Amino acid sequence: MTGPGATRDDGPVLLELAAAAVLDGVDLTVAAGEVVGLVGESGCGKSSLGRAAVGLEPLAAGSARFLGEPVTTIGRGARPGRLRRLQMVFQDPYSSLNPRRTVGDLVADGVTLGGGSRAEGRTRAAALLERVGLPASATAAYPHEFSGGQRQRIAIARTLAADPLCIVADEPISALDASAQATVANLLSGLVRDGGIGLLLISHDLSVVRQVADRVAVMYLGRVVEVGTTEQVWSRPQHPYTQALVAAIPRPDGGGVLPADLPGDVPDPADPPSGCRFHPRCPIAEDRCRTTDPRPEPVAGREVACLVRAAPSARADA
Amino acid sequence: MSAGSVQAAAGTTPDVTGVTGVARAPWRSPLAVVGVTIIAGWLVLAAVAPWVAPSDPLAQDAAILQAPSGAHWFGTDELGRDVLSRVLHGARISLPLAFVLVAASTLIGSVVGAVAGFFGRWVDSVAMRLADLVFAFPGIILALAIAAALGPQLRNAVIAVVIVSWPGYARLVRSLVLAARTSQYVVSSRLLGASGLRTLFVDVRPNIAGPVLVMSALDIGNAVLLLSGLSFLGLGAQPPTPEWGAMVAAGSQNFDRWWVGLFPGLAILTVVLAFNFVGDTLRDVLDPRTARALRE
Amino acid sequence: MEPLLRVEDLRVDLPTRRGLRPAVDGLSFDVAEGEIVGIAGESGSGKTMTAMTLLGLLPHGARTSGSARFDGRELLSLPRRQLRDLRGRQIAMVSQDPSTALHPILPVGTQVTEHMRHHLGLSKSAARAEAVDLLATVRIPDPERALGAYPGQFSGGMRQRIAIAVALAARPRLLLADEPTTALDVTVQAGILRLLDRLRRERGLAVLVITHDLGVMSAVADRVAVMYAGRLAESGPRAEVLARPRHPYTRGLLDALPHPEAADDPARVALRPIPGSPPSLGEVPAGCPFHPRCAFAVPACATDRPEPLPVTAGHLLACPPDPLHRTGAAPADEEAPA
Numbered sequence: 001m002t003g004p005g006a007t008r009d010d011g012p013v014l015l016e017l018a019a020a021a022v023l024d025g026v027d028l029t030v031a032a033g034e035v036v037g038l039v040g041e042s043g044c045g046k047s048s049l050g051r052a053a054v055g056l057e058p059l060a061a062g063s064a065r066f067l068g069e070p071v072t073t074i075g076r077g078a079r080p081g082r083l084r085r086l087q088m089v090f091q092d093p094y095s096s097l098n099p100r101r102t103v104g105d106l107v108a109d110g111v112t113l114g115g116g117s118r119a120e121g122r123t124r125a126a127a128l129l130e131r132v133g134l135p136a137s138a139t140a141a142y143p144h145e146f147s148g149g150q151r152q153r154i155a156i157a158r159t160l161a162a163d164p165l166c167i168v169a170d171e172p173i174s175a176l177d178a179s180a181q182a183t184v185a186n187l188l189s190g191l192v193r194d195g196g197i198g199l200l201l202i203s204h205d206l207s208v209v210r211q212v213a214d215r216v217a218v219m220y221l222g223r224v225v226e227v228g229t230t231e232q233v234w235s236r237p238q239h240p241y242t243q244a245l246v247a248a249i250p251r252p253d254g255g256g257v258l259p260a261d262l263p264g265d266v267p268d269p270a271d272p273p274s275g276c277r278f279h280p281r282c283p284i285a286e287d288r289c290r291t292t293d294p295r296p297e298p299v300a301g302r303e304v305a306c307l308v309r310a311a312p313s314a315r316a317d318a
Numbered sequence: 319m320s321a322g323s324v325q326a327a328a329g330t331t332p333d334v335t336g337v338t339g340v341a342r343a344p345w346r347s348p349l350a351v352v353g354v355t356i357i358a359g360w361l362v363l364a365a366v367a368p369w370v371a372p373s374d375p376l377a378q379d380a381a382i383l384q385a386p387s388g389a390h391w392f393g394t395d396e397l398g399r400d401v402l403s404r405v406l407h408g409a410r411i412s413l414p415l416a417f418v419l420v421a422a423s424t425l426i427g428s429v430v431g432a433v434a435g436f437f438g439r440w441v442d443s444v445a446m447r448l449a450d451l452v453f454a455f456p457g458i459i460l461a462l463a464i465a466a467a468l469g470p471q472l473r474n475a476v477i478a479v480v481i482v483s484w485p486g487y488a489r490l491v492r493s494l495v496l497a498a499r500t501s502q503y504v505v506s507s508r509l510l511g512a513s514g515l516r517t518l519f520v521d522v523r524p525n526i527a528g529p530v531l532v533m534s535a536l537d538i539g540n541a542v543l544l545l546s547g548l549s550f551l552g553l554g555a556q557p558p559t560p561e562w563g564a565m566v567a568a569g570s571q572n573f574d575r576w577w578v579g580l581f582p583g584l585a586i587l588t589v590v591l592a593f594n595f596v597g598d599t600l601r602d603v604l605d606p607r608t609a610r611a612l613r614e
Numbered sequence: 615m616e617p618l619l620r621v622e623d624l625r626v627d628l629p630t631r632r633g634l635r636p637a638v639d640g641l642s643f644d645v646a647e648g649e650i651v652g653i654a655g656e657s658g659s660g661k662t663m664t665a666m667t668l669l670g671l672l673p674h675g676a677r678t679s680g681s682a683r684f685d686g687r688e689l690l691s692l693p694r695r696q697l698r699d700l701r702g703r704q705i706a707m708v709s710q711d712p713s714t715a716l717h718p719i720l721p722v723g724t725q726v727t728e729h730m731r732h733h734l735g736l737s738k739s740a741a742r743a744e745a746v747d748l749l750a751t752v753r754i755p756d757p758e759r760a761l762g763a764y765p766g767q768f769s770g771g772m773r774q775r776i777a778i779a780v781a782l783a784a785r786p787r788l789l790l791a792d793e794p795t796t797a798l799d800v801t802v803q804a805g806i807l808r809l810l811d812r813l814r815r816e817r818g819l820a821v822l823v824i825t826h827d828l829g830v831m832s833a834v835a836d837r838v839a840v841m842y843a844g845r846l847a848e849s850g851p852r853a854e855v856l857a858r859p860r861h862p863y864t865r866g867l868l869d870a871l872p873h874p875e876a877a878d879d880p881a882r883v884a885l886r887p888i889p890g891s892p893p894s895l896g897e898v899p900a901g902c903p904f905h906p907r908c909a910f911a912v913p914a915c916a917t918d919r920p921e922p923l924p925v926t927a928g929h930l931l932a933c934p935p936d937p938l939h940r941t942g943a944a945p946a947d948e949e950a951p952a
Contacts, residue, residue: 041799182885250829254856
């Protein structure tokens with residue numbers, strides 16, 4: 001029941017995404033104790049998919065299911081209680097915490113909104129803050145008294161108060177300083193490894209995702225083009241876009257190697273190219289790529305949406 | 319270079335919009351000190367007027383239109399009443415009415431604005447068209463028309479001013495609610511199971527209280543001015559009420575007797591200026607960009 | 615011959631609530647023609663202030679000392695007018711956010727040719743021809759048409775290319791690039807880095823790249839300076855500093871990064887953050903500013919200010935406990951203390 005390239009089949013599937021963005025036949029799933037990375041560059045639609053996964057916006061087509069039941073889009077009333085265990089961590093820890101409320105109140109929300117008492121909330125908040133590496137005395141302080149990395153940890157403690165089974169994290173570390181990035185990334189992966197939470201980690205930074213994710217889905221212009229285990233995608237990428245993405249990451253090894261360039265720009269998502277959406281920038285595009293929209297096919301142990309990779313033409317073989 | 323990096327490099331806390339900032343900082347600005355002192359002075363005078371005023375504000379027992387002298391510091395008016403006593407008693411009318419008026423406008427405007435911003439759609443459209451209707455006329459002219467239609471009476475003047483001033487609050491609160499509704503901290507509360515209404519009270523309200531407070535403080539001066547203006551034109555306080563605007567009107571009838579109009583005019587001027595000083599300072603303090611400069 | 619830019623013992627004091635506090639303290643480096651030098655550090659390390667000093671754009675009340683010579687002229691004492699001329703003509707700047715560098719309602723062509731006509735005295739048609747060349751150089755497709763378009767019509771990566779074209783319009787000799795690719799996607803970043811590399815090779819452009827991204831640094835910079843709390847921690851040739859870092863802070867920065875070399879490590883070792891956080895301006899600890907966060911600190915680190923000393927040719931290190939500090943190889947003379 002887990003998606004392609006699954007490395008773990010021990011955890012139950014928590015989140016299933018069968019959106020139009022995720023190609024027909026590929027269900028993007030997140031299982032307990034698993035980190036799934038969703039990678040792509042700006043405008044590829046990864047954030048919309050993440051927001052739709054928790055019900056913040058409707059899916060254009062397809063469905064999002066949590067614990068087997070559909071994720072309803074949030075309205076004016078309170079979110080159904082069963083969805084409380086599906087939470088989200090946002091990119092900007094400066095805007096995701098109310099500046100006028102104390103850290104203790106903010107974290108306790110997760111308890112009180114679930115029906116817990118205020119006293120329970122206070123005790124829980126102190127414990128959760130310690131769990132994310134902050135002193136329990138932080139409860140009395142206001143968010144502006146903390147650094148970006150600390151705020152992001154407070155935001156994580158806040159979602160943890162709702163006892164989540166699955167967390168969607170949208171660029172949770174890209175707004176932070178280098179050392180704070182490592183702390184928050186470690187905290188998130190620790191929650192998954194020790195707490196059995198499922199994590200959908202959305203990021204533009206493949207090198208970070210590589211470090212924490214078990215499986216990676218790569219998105220380009222509203223489509224998932226490759227899904228596989230992290231090692232498969234990082235070390236032996238198959239889709240030409242994934243290859244370009246991996247090659248463009250500069251290595252901090254002092255080697256002085258210029259990263260490979262991917263010519264051209266991402267086309268307007270409202271008016272995507274015909275056929276394979278990547279073909280205008282693709283170094284291995286053939287005539288058929290202009291007309292045929294590729295379906296995901298198993299290639300080298302993972303799913304890849306590329307005509308050329310799935311069935312190399314006679315010419316390419318020659 | 320981004321502003322953020324300068325701030326980081328300068329080692330200052332970027333956010334000083336906390337409650338403590340509001341409570342402390344105004345005292346450091348000279349304008350605010352002057353404003354608060356003047357307002358406090360007028361409030362004290364209004365409270366003790368019956369005991370400190372040299373005579374009854376309505377008593378016509380002196381010679382008319384006497385220039386200021388030892389017996390009548392501010393002179394006497396066209397009916398032989400002591401101008402000083404009337405100015406002091408005037409504070410008992412203008413100041414409380416201005417507060418009541420602004421409180422009413424703030425309350426009505428905030429509720430309408432919050433409802434419009436929260437429910438959106440047709441509720442929003444109806445509320446905002448209503449506000450537009452009021453905005454379509456110059457405030458003083460509309461207040462004049464309403465006061466005239468209701469009949470020249472101080473109470474009606476107050477109602478007229480409330481009618482012209484609530485839409486400003488409604489618009490402000492609506493825009494703040496709209497902005498806050500989509501902010502990430504509200505969204506994250508929603509994900510934790512808070513209803514839209516709860517976030518409005520718990521998350522949104524504390525964040526819009528500051529700007530509304532500033533607007534109210536700035537508006538008290540305006541309210542004093544509008545009320546006095548209506549009285550000046552004969553649509554507010556009626557004789558013999560010692561109201562400042564009405565007194566200025568009397569002064570304009572006796573142009574060569576400067577003291578009749580000057581002293582109530584100065585009273586209006588000082589009160590309006592004082593509230594503007596305080597309002598401006600509050601605005602600066604609540605705006606994080608200027609708050610930093612103020613504290614340094 | 616002296617390099618194009620020589621900064622020696624630069625100190626910049628910024629006004630704070632508690633008086634002047636050093637944002638940059640005792641910084642020295644060179645940038646030669648055709649060379650790319652990188653300054654690395656976290657936010658608040660003083661790297662952006664260094665660029666602002668060179669441009670004469672420090673906040674009001676700031677004070678500078680030391681020396682920053684550009685083409686033999688002392689920038690720190692240059693009159694405001696001359697500095698402004700130099701800034702437009704010979705020293706150009708590219709910042710992180712291209713949207714602030716470009717005027718939103720002027721066509722791209724006007725923004726590129728304006729500098730050429732003003733600083734180079736080119737005729738309208740000559741400037742236009744050169745602008746087309748320049749846009750082609752930064753690889754804007756269909757440069758003729760791009761001249762008439764507005765910045766809003768381009769994507770972020772294209773806007774950054776256009777901002778670079780505008781910066782290069784007056785044929786500057788030194789480009790200050792402050793986090794030039796931080797806001798961009800990696801594939802777009804790769805294009806910009808390749809562009810910078812080509813410009814220095816083809817035009818002899820000197821580039822000072824300021825970034826927190828050691829990957830970017832490793833890709834383009836010939837020499838690297840690592841700053842911490844306004845001071846120089848370590849500087850030297852790229853391969854020396856990044857492949858054989860000696861300062862605990864440089865090592866910490868590198869360790870905190872996801873390491874591509876460990877890609878096939880199935881255990882996926884956790885990232886190793888540097889404990890603590892950098893000091894804010896005015897709260898820089900005594901002695902070595904890094905000592906409270908340093909795993910190798912000795913008692914002397916809390917009291918003695920470390921001076922950058924050469925450990926190998928051109929490699930400066932400000933870390934007395936390091937065995938090579940002071941006792942290292944004698945400095946080579948051609949690569950003068952950078």
